[in-house]
Amino acid sequence: SQQGEEDPQALSIQEGENATMNCSYKTSINNLQWYRQNSGRGLVHLILIRSNEREKHSGRLRVTLDTSKKSSSLLITASRAADTASYFCATDWDSNYQLIWGAGTKLIIKP
């Protein structure tokens, strides 16, 4: 399998706290993306960071990329109950026809 790795596998925090999840990968990449999947639904694209970028923001989301460590982190600030979902990272390197997916982090926001 060419799966990337995410940690933690599961994360449970109180509403209002920040949530951080990490993704590591094995090869050089062109882009790294984060997706959200609500229970029983399809994946939704959240944010894409290119290999020449180090940090990117989108609303309450902050993504960092460290190509020297082959790792990325997704920070969700001021979490809400609606953020409860699984979060997946995906990388493309040779082409973007065959992304390499992480196994996901399951995030639970407690009210």
Added chain:
Amino acid sequence: NAGVTQTPKFQVLKTGQSMTLQCAQDMNHNSMYWYRQDPGMGLRLIYYSASEGTTDKGEVPNGYNVSRLNKREFSLRLESAAPSQTSVYFCASSEPGQPFYGYTFGSGTRLTVV
């Protein structure tokens, strides 16, 4: 709403039966994909179509066939369903090349083979 539409949403098959999962996108994307998602396994690519008229195998193509009917539609066929094909199937589309903007996914088909 623009996006990827999959049908059906749920299906139960008996071992040995055949069926076709349908997928259509209205974003004028060139590339389309079929994935399966199993608990603890993440997403695995079954087949993809880089552009209209082409299809290629992904990581787990055995037991499946695909047809890129036109630019909008990409179907997945199970000729003789097996219990190991019980899974959630997702179709996705994208515009390939760089800069890359990610995939758009359908809402999935939950398939049970008994």
